[in-house]
Amino acid sequence: MALIDLGDVREEPVADPDDRPPRAVGRPARIVAVLLVALLTLAGAAPPDRPAFFTVPATPTTSAFLHGDRFFLVAPTEGSTGEVTAYAVPARGRGRLTPLWRASVPLPLGDASASAYVVGDVVVVSTDLSREGTSRSHAFDVATGRPRWNLPGGLASTSDPLLLYSGDGQGAGTVSAVDPATGRVRWSVPIQPEAASFRFRPDGLDRIVLSPSAGPVEVWDARSGRRLVSRDLRPDGLSVWQRAQPVGDLLLVARHQAALVTAYGLGELDRRWEIRLGLVGYFESCGPLICAHGQTGGITALDPATGATRWRVTRWAGVLTEQDGRLLVSGPGSGSQESFAILDTATGRLVADLGTWDLIGWEPADGRLLAVRPAGTERLVLGDVDVAGGGAHRLDMLTGVSGNCRAGRTLLVCRMLAGEYGVWRLDR
Known part of the structure; x- marks a missing residue:
């Protein structure tokens, strides 16, 4: 937000009418000309640059996924199908995003979950039917939404080759390496899930x-x-x-x-x-x-x-990352939040107790993590956890949000109070 300094308002002494200088000829005209120039200059100036913010409609069962400047929603629909919707998020602007494409994917309602990852030029949506112990992956062209392939198994690795793990629900399974562009299986290894x-x-x-x-x-x-x-x-x-x-x-x-x-x-x-x-x-x-x-x-x-x-x-139970001789560790918190601290890697000595946060994204390229925590009603503090620097820094205050946030390198998405998703551009 840009602030304009209007200065201080002071009471100036009023001059005696008899001491006022004679009115200069042409002064009103010069004042009008100066005001016109000022108005024309202001009219031609660019408005203050506001952070890009967009909204997209969503239902309570919709899941959101981020990759670069792309934003994907996966939502169950009628019967045993779901829908994948892709959006491109502009660098500037505000308002409601228009979908790039939509595609159908099998996604039964009930005891099912889904995840989406971009690998090369495809987005792979994996559905996990936990009740049946089975899963399946569907690949779509990231630019057009055109179906590329679908195979049994969920994602075990999102690099190239893509690794899919499939189980039969009876204790036997397979790990397969797949060409992400074509779905061609390069090799497979039979495994027992509990032994892999x-x-x-x-x-x-x-x-x-x-x-x-x-x-x-x-x-x-x-x-x-x-x-x-x-x-x-x-x-x-x-x-x-x-x-x-x-x-x-x-x-x-x-x-x-x-x-x-x-x-x-x-x-x-x-x-x-x-x-x-x-x-x-x-x-x-x-x-x-x-x-x-x-x-x-x-x-x-x-x-x-x-x-x-x-x-x-x-006190601590989990390690999230190690950077420059310091560890980010977690422990019990409250609700969806955990307690976090930074320890010295060599000695375990406490460097900083960060309190409770909800981690929403980690960018390996710069090693920093984004997190949020409540700040009163309908507000969340957006923070930047700097492990090497030994602290957490407040970046912004998010208003009108209910939570369920996640962040990538360039985008931040949260559920809004009205139920839709809000999408912000990040300046990192």
Whole structure:
């Protein structure tokens, strides 16, 4: 919002009529000319630049997805179908957006959900029928909405090749690599869903690990579909419960009710170290360390070379990202919000307690996260979480919104009080 300084209003002394100078000839004409020039200048000036804001109609069951300057809505319609609507969001302007295209997609009402991602020149909409344990993916031309292909399975990775996971609801499944432009299946690997785990790199998923209840552990190249290594890791070949998870260059295997953890090199499945921890829920990378998350909360940071404990915290339960030696962690909050804090990666020392927020978007390119939290009735504070900088900064106040926000690199979308979606352009 632009503010115009009008100055201060003062009471000036009134001159005595006898002391007033004689009226200059032609003064009224000169004043009129100056005023005309000023009015013409103001009339030709551009109006103040306001942030771009648009609205689109939506129902309570409509889901919104963002990619660059594109905005997609997926909504159930009559019977067993749904509708995908695509919008292009201009850089300037205000008002209601006009759809680029609409397309039909099978989406039964009830116990079903959907997601949409742009991969290359297609938008892939995956529907998940949780009641049946099945899913299916449908690809549309991102420019026109023309159907390209549809295949069984939901998205496991949105890079190229596209990875689809399909299950039969009976404990068997398949991971398939698909050409996003044509839907051609390049290779497939049969898996047991509860025995499969994945390693993600900054450029996408690159390893699939299969650890079945009996038999060898297998590591597959997710980009070529080639099996890289296979080895039985059970002690003395015994059939014992174990869970395998790749983290960095290691494969961490938890046994004996998740209390005994053994690390193997992911490349050759060679044994590196073994430690005992409390009941471990899962592992993840914490920059140069490995974070082990307890089943009842808490984080233990491990040295990946030896398994030695570097530090432990009990309040926090999840790690979202690590940047420049600092971790963004989360803990219990209220409602849809969680509590967040920034820790020193090397020591676990608290750098900043950020309070409660609802994270709505993360842009890997600049490492910053957007979040919102209530600020009274019908208002949300929009904040920028700067992990490396050690704080959260207020960016704006959103009014007339009910929540359900998400953000990309250039767009922000929230549900408005009247039910429609509001779309803002972001200046990041």
